[in-house]
Amino acid sequence: MTSAAAPPDAEQITSISEFSDLRPTDWAYQALTNLVEKYGCVAGYPNGTFRGGQAMTRFEAAALLNACLDRVTEVTDTLKGLMAEFAQEMAVLKGRTDDLEAKAGLQEASQFSTTTKLSGLATLVVGGVSNNPAGERVTFNYDLQLNLDTSFSGKDLLRTVLRAANFDSDRNAFGSGLSTLEIAFQEEGGPDVVGIDKIYYQLPLGQSPIGGQFTATLGGRVGQEDMLALWPTAYPGDTILNVLTLNGAPLAYNKNLGPGLGLWWQxxxxxxxxxxxxxxxADSSQGLFSSTSAGTSTVQLGYGKENWGIAAIYSYVEAGVAVPGATPFITTQIEENDVTTNAFAISGFWQPSKSGWLPSISGGYGINSSSGGDLRTSQSWMVGLQWNDVLAEGNSFGMGVGQPAFASATTNGAASESGVWAWEWWYQWQVSDAISVTPAIFVLNNPEGKQAGGNQVGALIKTSFRF
Structure with missing residues (x-):
């Protein structure tokens, strides 16, 4: 009932809850709620009832409709006044909306792909190494990576990495031994040639019967590290020396690259x-599973949370694998001789929840048993520290120390190579979200191992552009 249509004893109400005889289950409850809250044109009886089942005359119905229309007219007039008052602002907003729609349409029409995301990393490095067999020289090198990530279901991933660089062999100042930089991509087709660095497909397989999620990976050119559910370190993988980015176990975490397949559970x-x-x-004369395939078979058990993690790993390293982060003696034994290796390692990390005096700490230790050549056992370890927000927010300082894989026992009883050490110090200045500049120095003690050689000191400035 409206105030105009109500009998003399009716009273105007401000909330539907004032009616004692109405329930949310009544078929007209929502309609009455709207009339009360939006227009205030509903009245009730003094005893707090609405009497919705009571009959009404046509005069009462006309009065009810007229009262509500009067309120609607008031609201409409108010809206018209507001629209006139803010007409200029609304015109500006309409123009901006039209402009955004036009830009969105242009971007959609010219986008690279509806399923593929492109990201890139360009790195420039200028520096040199003392006591370099090729001479004490300073070189300027680059590395360019273009990552194409494609998803067909929103959960799967087809990753294609295009890459080109000019860190070919020993022509750059950092050589190809323990002084090799982490960013120093070795081009199969030669320097300055764009090639397929990686191409692989990852697919979640769903829940397992015991809980958790299975993920499968298959690729014509995939790295060992791409098929591990946990990379147990907080030490940046794109810092300086490659040997200090392998979790203290260069043979177990050898980043072997080629055709491969893997499965992980989390x-x-x-x-x-x-x-x-x-x-x-990929070589038909070698094969995928032959004795000359240069294969690495890996099993890793890990546990990781946001601030810490730990992993144990076992890798069976076949002859011919290009082992990074090892002395020349070990590299020659595995790559050129018929030597196979059982590599074991444990690695982990911890990092504080907030930036401060405490650094993130990463470390690992590896021990290996080889057969088929002069090498018998070898060991390796590393510790990496990183402080965040040093001198300015976003900047970081770090240092790493360790020993690459060195021979601790041989068939001929030769002395151990335990005198081989690697040190590095670096500071990353974050110029912007996309640009960083990293000056660094490193020291290698007896990097030639059994082949003897003086210490090496290196210095460089690395500039990275992410896009």
């Missing part, structure tokens, strides 16, 4: 990874 921090990579698997 559940509440726990993970198990199993994978196989054949460095020569």
């Amino acid at each position: 559940d509440n921090g726990w993970s198990v990874s199993v994978n196989y990579v054949a460095g020569n698997g």
